[in-house]
Structures are given as structure tokens and as C-alpha cells.
Amino acid sequence: xxxxxxxxxxxxxxxxxxxxxxxxxxxxxxxxxxxxxxxxxxxxxxxxxxxxxxxxxxxxxxxxxxxxxxxxxxxxxxxxxxxxxxxxxxxxxxxxxxxxxxxxxxxxxxxxxxxxxxxxxxxxxxxxxxxxxxxxxxxxxxxxxxxxxxxxxxxxxxxxxxxxxxxxxxxxxxxxxxxxxxxxxxxxxxxxxxxxxxxxxxxxxxxxxxxxxxxxxxxxxxxxxxxxxxxxxxxxxxxxxxxxxxxxxxxxxxxxxxxxxxxxxxxxxxxxxxxxxxxxxxxxxxxxxxxxxxxxxxxxxxxxxxxxxxxxxxxxxxxxxxxxxxxxxxxxxxxxxxxxxxxxxxx
Numbered sequence: 440x441x442x443x444x445x446x447x448x449x450x451x452x453x454x455x456x457x458x459x460x461x462x463x464x465x466x467x468x469x470x471x472x473x474x475x476x477x478x479x480x481x482x483x484x485x486x487x488x489x490x491x492x493x494x495x496x497x498x499x500x501x502x503x504x505x506x507x508x509x510x511x512x513x514x515x516x517x518x519x520x521x522x523x524x525x526x527x528x529x530x531x532x533x534x535x536x537x538x539x540x541x542x543x544x545x546x547x548x549x550x551x552x553x554x555x556x557x558x559x560x561x562x563x564x565x566x567x568x569x570x571x572x573x574x575x576x577x578x579x580x581x582x583x584x585x586x587x588x589x590x591x592x593x594x595x596x597x598x599x600x601x602x603x604x605x606x607x608x609x610x611x612x613x614x615x616x617x618x619x620x621x622x623x624x625x626x627x628x629x630x631x632x633x634x635x636x637x638x639x640x641x642x643x644x645x646x647x648x649x650x651x652x653x654x655x656x657x658x659x660x661x662x663x664x665x666x667x668x669x670x671x672x673x674x675x676x677x678x679x680x681x682x683x684x685x686x687x688x689x690x691x692x693x694x695x696x697x698x699x700x701x702x703x704x705x706x707x708x709x710x711x712x713x714x715x716x717x718x719x720x721x722x723x724x725x726x727x728x729x730x731x732x733x734x735x736x737x738x739x740x741x742x743x744x745x746x747x748x749x750x751x752x753x754x755x756x757x758x759x760x761x762x763x764x765x766x767x768x769x770x771x772x773x774x775x776x777x778x779x780x781x782x783x784x785x786x
Contacts, residue, residue, distance in 0.1 A: 440593045441638060443473060447583045455581075456480050458492060473592050477583055506547045510535065591652055594635040594645060601631040602646070609655060610646050612636050613671055614691050615663065617644040617655035624649065638668040662697030674699045 447453060457479050459465040465481070474481050484491035508515050512533040516523055525531065553565045560567045583589060602610040606628045609618035613636065621627065626649070633647040642664035644655045657663050663671075674696055682689035 444593050447585050451582045453477050453583050458482050461486050596635045602634045604628050612644045615657050615693050619653045619655040621648045621653045641666050641671050659693055659697050
């Protein structure tokens, strides 16, 4: 669904033929309904026959060789483990976050690969696309507007496709309550209504009320607006992990999620992950510490099961309130040092 959204957002059209593999996601009613609505033909390629997807498989290979394999922390060296040294061990250099990786991947795909001369085409892919439009016509009847109707068609439902309308509170989707004035109707209160959510923005959700979809807004819209459903899922899992560490029940509330996401926004939510094997050294944490210096974030540096000391002096200003900062904690197995936000204690 998200790939279809990005395609329409960039080109205002969908392909007439979609070649897919045998993945279960492509057999969902949502995917089928979107293709039927916009007159796209779905064609399933044979299993274990990669040549039937040669175009996309070739693009995967080019992406790996020209982009992924040039990044710090790539795992190409692990193909020959006997040649590995601590200086080139990718487990010591894994510093990429998912958000940063996605941003740079888009930059490479749209600004580098798309404008470089392609050997088979004799020109850049962007120029070939523009030439094809000029020769074959713009075909305005194939345009798909990136409007509310399209966004609604590509909005998935949660695991439970319906939610109960709670009087005065609205519908609950993924721990959050959403409200619209249409939910106040006496015939709607207390009933189960179909719901959907926007994976790119958990600040809004949709409910099917009295024959139409209405746009419901989170009660803490300012805190959740712009955050994706993936961020919400990761935040929920991290809060549960912290609850297990402190041996108490994990109480996931909208306010705790909002505070967690607000703190994580400064770090791009899931910033630096430093993997290592063996003893801890100051050099192993240098990328993490450098980022802490830039942010001026207080925290504690933990190595194994012992505390090495607070990050003070050049690492954090004294004016920062206590209890809000970063912990670098080991997780087993394997030895994993992960930077994660530690929210302030609940009142």
C-alpha cells in the first residue's frame, strides 16, 4: 500500500500491470480492491523463478552494489570471516537508523541513479521516462489524483477491523482514542464500527459511520501528528522492555507514548545502534558519544552490567532536568549496545 502511495505521489499514476511474487500480503482484500478500483492487472510470477522478475531483481542488485555496500557497517566483509579484523568488523560500525537510511536511499534513487546515464538505455532513466511520455502521450485518463479518496483506499485496518464507539471518547485504535462529532450520534454510541488508520500519520484514523468514512483526530493530535505506525509500534515495544527491566506491569497510555515520541523526535527516534563482540572500549562508543555531544543530552553509559558513569561535562549541560536522557545498555544475545530514550519516571 505504501509503495502504491509513493508512486502516485511522485507520478500521479499507477502501473497498468503489477507483477508480484507469492507473498501473502498480495492476496489481501485491500490490495485486490485497490488494483480493481484503478484498473490495474495483477500478475503472479512463478515461485523460485527470479528471471520472471528480472527488472526489479536487477534494481535490487544495483542498489546493493552502488549504495548499500558502500555504507559504513555493511556486512560484505562477513562473507569471509577469517579476514575480519576489529577495525572493519561491521558489528562495531552499525550506526545507521532506519529513518536516516530511508532518507539517503531516496536521495540516491531519485537524485543519483535516476539522473545517471544507464548503459542499456543510453540516457538517464528520468530522461527516458520523459521521452516515453512525449512519444506515447500523457494519457490524462490514467492519472490518479493523490486525494482523500486515494488515501482512503490505501488505508489499512488494524488487526481487529472494528472498534467500539465509547461515549465521549470515540474509537480506540492502537492504544489511542480518536474522535469525530459524528460519533456523538445516539445510534452510533456503543456500537462496533469499521476503522482504518494512516500508516504515515497516527494522529488521524477513519471510522465508517452512518454510511460514510469520517476522519477522526487523536485526542493528543499535536503529539502524534506526523509519526508513523512503525514508530508507534517501536515505542510500545521499548516501553514494554523498560517495564520488564524494572519488574513492573507495562501500562501503555497515550500520554506515555506521546512523551516517549516527543523525546525520540530529537534523535530521529531510533538513532544509533552499536554492535560489538568482546570488551567495551571508549573508541567503540565514540559515534554514540559524538551524537550526545551534539544534542547535549544527559544520560548514563553502561558497559555490560556495570555503570561507567554519567555523561557530564562536555557531554551534557547541567541545566537539563534529571531522569530524562539516554541509556546505552547491553542486550544479550548477541552483545548489543543500543541507544534508547529513557522516559522520566511516571508521576
